[in-house]
Amino acid sequence: MALGLIALSFVTSLITATFSLGGGSLMISAMALILPPVTVVPVHGCVQLGSNVGRAWLQRAHIQWHYILWVSLGAVVGSVVGGRLAFVLPEKWFTLAIGAFVLVTTWLPTPRALTGSRAVQFVGGSIVSAVSMVVGAAGPLLAAFIRGIPDRRQLVATHAMLNSLQHAIKIIVFAAMGFVFRDYVPLILLMVAGGFVGTTVGSRLLTRVPERVFRLTFRLLLSAVALGLIREGLTSAG
Numbered sequence: 001m002a003l004g005l006i007a008l009s010f011v012t013s014l015i016t017a018t019f020s021l022g023g024g025s026l027m028i029s030a031m032a033l034i035l036p037p038v039t040v041v042p043v044h045g046c047v048q049l050g051s052n053v054g055r056a057w058l059q060r061a062h063i064q065w066h067y068i069l070w071v072s073l074g075a076v077v078g079s080v081v082g083g084r085l086a087f088v089l090p091e092k093w094f095t096l097a098i099g100a101f102v103l104v105t106t107w108l109p110t111p112r113a114l115t116g117s118r119a120v121q122f123v124g125g126s127i128v129s130a131v132s133m134v135v136g137a138a139g140p141l142l143a144a145f146i147r148g149i150p151d152r153r154q155l156v157a158t159h160a161m162l163n164s165l166q167h168a169i170k171i172i173v174f175a176a177m178g179f180v181f182r183d184y185v186p187l188i189l190l191m192v193a194g195g196f197v198g199t200t201v202g203s204r205l206l207t208r209v210p211e212r213v214f215r216l217t218f219r220l221l222l223s224a225v226a227l228g229l230i231r232e233g234l235t236s237a238g
Contacts, residue, residue, distance in 0.1 A: 017202025050192030074125025082133025099229030
């Protein structure tokens, strides 16, 4: 199981480094099938922090810093609010929420260019981070605030930096609320290492790989996993 998760971290980091989106949703979907539901979001946050920091570092020259501040300030507020919800919801609702979230963000269009207002960025960062505390992978929603960036390398780098800050805040909030990360440290470190290798490879493929066929196949894969999670949650609820 551990080897499978490490390999998954490599693959999902490669995907995200190449296409900016998708790897986090795929990872949390798979982790939700293996790990206890209440541990999925905190552990996923640690792994994604390592992956995004590595991606942001490798592509640091392309980060657009003026997109970072207000979304990240909103993330502090949203993480505190969402953290309370994360410990209140029953386990079965975690599985349902993750499955539904992945399915919706895979197929529904995301608004473009929500970048003109600091207030919109702050409120949006709060909402996205609150959602992320419950469902884990809010990267597709976070991307709505930087869709207006025309250069693909700048888009991926800025998205990685925003995700890094969001996951760091999330981990601090979960630790403050009593989640014990100690038992998962070896797995987290190995998954982060696998993710860094995937990020290195994906960064080199960023401008070379065609997207159309891959994106359709990837959406179908995500949908299949999400529907499996929803089915599992509904079965538990029943």
